[in-house]
Amino acid sequence: MPPRASGLSPRSRGRPRSQASEDAILDATAELLAACGYRAVTVDAIAARAGASKATIYRRWPTKENLVIAAIARSPVLVPPARGDLTEQLATTIAQFARYMQETPLGGVLPALVAERTHNPALADALASLTKLRRQPLADVLMAGMARGELPAGIDCEFAQDLLIGPVLQRIMVMGQRVDRRFINRVVRTVCSGLRASAGR
Amino acid sequence: MPPRASGLSPRSRGRPRSQASEDAILDATAELLAACGYRAVTVDAIAARAGASKATIYRRWPTKENLVIAAIARSPVLVPPARGDLTEQLATTIAQFARYMQETPLGGVLPALVAERTHNPALADALASLTKLRRQPLADVLMAGMARGELPAGIDCEFAQDLLIGPVLQRIMVMGQRVDRRFINRVVRTVCSGLRASAGR
Amino acid sequence: MPPRASGLSPRSRGRPRSQASEDAILDATAELLAACGYRAVTVDAIAARAGASKATIYRRWPTKENLVIAAIARSPVLVPPARGDLTEQLATTIAQFARYMQETPLGGVLPALVAERTHNPALADALASLTKLRRQPLADVLMAGMARGELPAGIDCEFAQDLLIGPVLQRIMVMGQRVDRRFINRVVRTVCSGLRASAGR
Amino acid sequence: MPPRASGLSPRSRGRPRSQASEDAILDATAELLAACGYRAVTVDAIAARAGASKATIYRRWPTKENLVIAAIARSPVLVPPARGDLTEQLATTIAQFARYMQETPLGGVLPALVAERTHNPALADALASLTKLRRQPLADVLMAGMARGELPAGIDCEFAQDLLIGPVLQRIMVMGQRVDRRFINRVVRTVCSGLRASAGR
DNA sequence: CAGTAATCGAGACGGTACGTCCCGTCTTTAT
DNA sequence: ATAAAGACGGGACGTACCGTCTCGATTACTG
Numbered sequence: 057m058p059p060r061a062s063g064l065s066p067r068s069r070g071r072p073r074s075q076a077s078e079d080a081i082l083d084a085t086a087e088l089l090a091a092c093g094y095r096a097v098t099v100d101a102i103a104a105r106a107g108a109s110k111a112t113i114y115r116r117w118p119t120k121e122n123l124v125i126a127a128i129a130r131s132p133v134l135v136p137p138a139r140g141d142l143t144e145q146l147a148t149t150i151a152q153f154a155r156y157m158q159e160t161p162l163g164g165v166l167p168a169l170v171a172e173r174t175h176n177p178a179l180a181d182a183l184a185s186l187t188k189l190r191r192q193p194l195a196d197v198l199m200a201g202m203a204r205g206e207l208p209a210g211i212d213c214e215f216a217q218d219l220l221i222g223p224v225l226q227r228i229m230v231m232g233q234r235v236d237r238r239f240i241n242r243v244v245r246t247v248c249s250g251l252r253a254s255a256g257r
Numbered sequence: 258m259p260p261r262a263s264g265l266s267p268r269s270r271g272r273p274r275s276q277a278s279e280d281a282i283l284d285a286t287a288e289l290l291a292a293c294g295y296r297a298v299t300v301d302a303i304a305a306r307a308g309a310s311k312a313t314i315y316r317r318w319p320t321k322e323n324l325v326i327a328a329i330a331r332s333p334v335l336v337p338p339a340r341g342d343l344t345e346q347l348a349t350t351i352a353q354f355a356r357y358m359q360e361t362p363l364g365g366v367l368p369a370l371v372a373e374r375t376h377n378p379a380l381a382d383a384l385a386s387l388t389k390l391r392r393q394p395l396a397d398v399l400m401a402g403m404a405r406g407e408l409p410a411g412i413d414c415e416f417a418q419d420l421l422i423g424p425v426l427q428r429i430m431v432m433g434q435r436v437d438r439r440f441i442n443r444v445v446r447t448v449c450s451g452l453r454a455s456a457g458r
Numbered sequence: 459m460p461p462r463a464s465g466l467s468p469r470s471r472g473r474p475r476s477q478a479s480e481d482a483i484l485d486a487t488a489e490l491l492a493a494c495g496y497r498a499v500t501v502d503a504i505a506a507r508a509g510a511s512k513a514t515i516y517r518r519w520p521t522k523e524n525l526v527i528a529a530i531a532r533s534p535v536l537v538p539p540a541r542g543d544l545t546e547q548l549a550t551t552i553a554q555f556a557r558y559m560q561e562t563p564l565g566g567v568l569p570a571l572v573a574e575r576t577h578n579p580a581l582a583d584a585l586a587s588l589t590k591l592r593r594q595p596l597a598d599v600l601m602a603g604m605a606r607g608e609l610p611a612g613i614d615c616e617f618a619q620d621l622l623i624g625p626v627l628q629r630i631m632v633m634g635q636r637v638d639r640r641f642i643n644r645v646v647r648t649v650c651s652g653l654r655a656s657a658g659r
Numbered sequence: 660m661p662p663r664a665s666g667l668s669p670r671s672r673g674r675p676r677s678q679a680s681e682d683a684i685l686d687a688t689a690e691l692l693a694a695c696g697y698r699a700v701t702v703d704a705i706a707a708r709a710g711a712s713k714a715t716i717y718r719r720w721p722t723k724e725n726l727v728i729a730a731i732a733r734s735p736v737l738v739p740p741a742r743g744d745l746t747e748q749l750a751t752t753i754a755q756f757a758r759y760m761q762e763t764p765l766g767g768v769l770p771a772l773v774a775e776r777t778h779n780p781a782l783a784d785a786l787a788s789l790t791k792l793r794r795q796p797l798a799d800v801l802m803a804g805m806a807r808g809e810l811p812a813g814i815d816c817e818f819a820q821d822l823l824i825g826p827v828l829q830r831i832m833v834m835g836q837r838v839d840r841r842f843i844n845r846v847v848r849t850v851c852s853g854l855r856a857s858a859g860r
Numbered sequence: 861c862a863g864t865a866a867t868c869g870a871g872a873c874g875g876t877a878c879g880t881c882c883c884g885t886c887t888t889t890a891t
Numbered sequence: 892a893t894a895a896a897g898a899c900g901g902g903a904c905g906t907a908c909c910g911t912c913t914c915g916a917t918t919a920c921t922g
Contacts, residue, residue, distance in 0.1 A: 070866025250451025624825030652853025
């Protein structure tokens with residue numbers, strides 16, 4: 057994430073960085089990611105496609121990993137549906153997430169970033185904030201459901217998210233299988249049943 | 258997995274491949290994997306440690322990825338406990354799995370392999386069989402539980418495994434957090450409740 | 459021979475190639491050539507000694523052979539003596555050439571390059587221009603001798619050079635024997651006699 | 660040169676070496692040499708073409724170089740013509756040699772062997788005896804010429820051979836040019852003139 | 861309006877891993 | 892003991908990518 061002059065800062069001297077270059081680089085990264093996958097993408101190729109130089113890239117992001125994170129972080133966040141009961145809202149939100157994992161570069165990129173994280177703490181932070189952003193809509197739906205009484209009040213929201221997303225990610229990432237709406241519906245139904253039953257634990 | 262002469266095959270001519278070399282290579286791979294992580298491991302280093310030549314390695318496995326898969330495929334399978342009720346057996350099995358993911362090279366390697374799979378179908382097969390092997394003990398415990406009546410009879414076993422393993426993998430791999438026995442117990446309890454409640458669905 | 463911007467060319471964009479690297483690489487090549495001989499020289503060793511990377515080497519010369527040619531092409535040309543009669547000047551020039559063949563890497567490298575030429579036309583050109591440069595001083599001495607009347611006017615200069623150098627090279631390269639000043643003197647005397655006698659042919 | 664059981668030796672025990680294999684190997688070597696040149700020829704390729712195994716090759720010749728020498732050593736020696744005066748006999752003999760250098764593998768192989776000799780003394784001996792064999796017919800013609808009085812009696816025969824062969828080899832090997840009968844005639848005439856003139860030296 | 865400083869595209873640089881190739885040796889079974 | 896087949900250790904080759912650096916050319920702010 058490039059530090060940019062905030063409103064009141066003295067506006068650093070010299071030629072300002074080009075927003076156009078930055079956009080072109082991020083676009084090129086996302087496109088090549090979708091086309092070739094993480095490992096096959098080359099910083100040189102990104103530079104060539106963006107019409108930028110490698111110096112311009114590395115001035116903004118310290119490594120290829122960080123560039124990739126920035127590129128996928130630009131994709132739109134999930135929009136939780138306003139209508140329907142809890143089960144339906146959850147299923148719809150998760151389906152959006154699943155589609156996103158299966159039809160955009162993210163699906164191929166996420167494991168690569170996860171693999172790198174072990175040896176790259178800085179990347180871990182960036183990845184964490186990205187993940188948190190992705191999970192937020194699901195949390196919102198859960199909170200609303202609790203407020204409406206569709207779930208017991210004491211539910212651990214993080215735990216519930218793990219229960220809901222984990223199986224889907226397991227199918228898509230680890231097993232490499234496609235996930236359809238039926239599978240998602242079953243997950244949501246079973247997990248909600250379990251959460252309600254274990255409430256008074 | 259190098260094809261080896263089956264019992265009745267005519268024993269292909271020429272000097273047979275050395276089992277000792279193969280073992281040394283796989284051992285060296287596993288050790289270096291544990292010590293350095295996937296990305297930092299070098300084929301040259303593996304060859305040096307194994308006292309083998311690179312040609313001997315590449316004769317058996319076409320790429321570094323395949324070699325790594327073969328190395329981790331040798332690790333012992335999970336041993337489901339014979340005692341305890343369903344909940345306890347499941348939790349113990351999953352805890353073994355979690356420990357394995359968190360304290361052996363597998364944790365660092367799996368995402369890298371998953372990331373490669375998209376662009377490498379041959380690797381996908383190897384990974385699938387590996388995954389299946391890892392999941393088997395959990396399936397056994399579930400079947401036994403159903404036989405004892407601790408779970409309704411009609412449960413989809415694959416689905417149940419996804420529900421149980423998914424949240425754990427989500428925590429470890431995607432979130433990069435450690436998983437303790439308490440978390441596993443909660444997952445098992447909630448999922449089992451859900452499965453029982455949704456049985457007649 | 460890397461193509462370099464000529465005086466009026468628009469100065470190609472990007473970072474220019476480092477002359478310092480180029481010199482270091484050629485120096486290292488010549489030194490290692492002298493120390494180990496052609497076959498034992500390694501591109502990695504050259505890179506290490508020059509403090510350069512292999513990419514920097516291969517950017518300039520497509521193969522090890524071409525690099526070696528460039529390295530030996532830098533050695534100083536023969537300096538024909540200003541004094542003495544034709545016979546003495548020829549003998550001195552040839553003795554310089556013989557010493558050069560016997561005491562520098564060239565002696566070991568030339569046959570290797572000659573051997574490669576058959577299957578490598580690009581190398582043939584480089585070798586031809588190198589050879590021509592080496593023979594020039596001898597041609598100069600012969601022309602001067604003809605001008606002074608020490609040789610008949612109609613002598614074919616290329617032919618005379620072959621007669622003079624051929625026997626020396628035959629001894630050094632093919633027979634692997636050392637050549638001393640006495641042998642050279644005999645060659646020069648005999649060939650000059652023959653050229654004078656066959657003049658009116 | 661493989662040690663072979665002499666007539667009266669006790670005929671070493673075990674299966675005798677196959678002469679057919681040896682011939683096939685030498686034929687394959689010569690053919691591949693002609694087709695690809697020395698450097699591009701592989702011992703594996705020779706073995707495959709000869710239907711032999713590498714062990715069979717290395718049991719007979721210690722290195723690739725020695726094998727190559729053995730292969731080219733089988734080619735027929737030059738046959739000096741019985742008729743004609745000295746000049747014509749020399750020219751014919753040299754023309755045979757030139758044709759041999761230009762139209763058989765020898766031309767491409769000789770420089771490679773010469774290049775190797777520096778770092779391989781054992782090869783030097785083999786090469787020397789080969790060279791001597793090639794030069795013998797020329798020596799015979801010279802001796803006969805001296806006996807007939809066409810050359811002065813005191814001529815150094817080795818020296819004369821260097822003068823005659825050197826220029827031809829220079830043209831063919833070093834310059835990479837073709838040599839025709841006219842060139843050879845000029846060399847012979849000029850050298851003979853020179854030898855006669857310098858006789859009383 | 862001239863000076864200064866950071867930016868830009870281009871591409872060379874050191875380093876390092878990859879996967880291929882070849883040599884000469886060794887280990888099988890078959891003859 | 893030798894044969895064919897082919898695996899073995901060793902080591903060089905040439906390629907590719909990363910992240911850094913050096914050019915000349917822009918492009919804004921500053922004095």
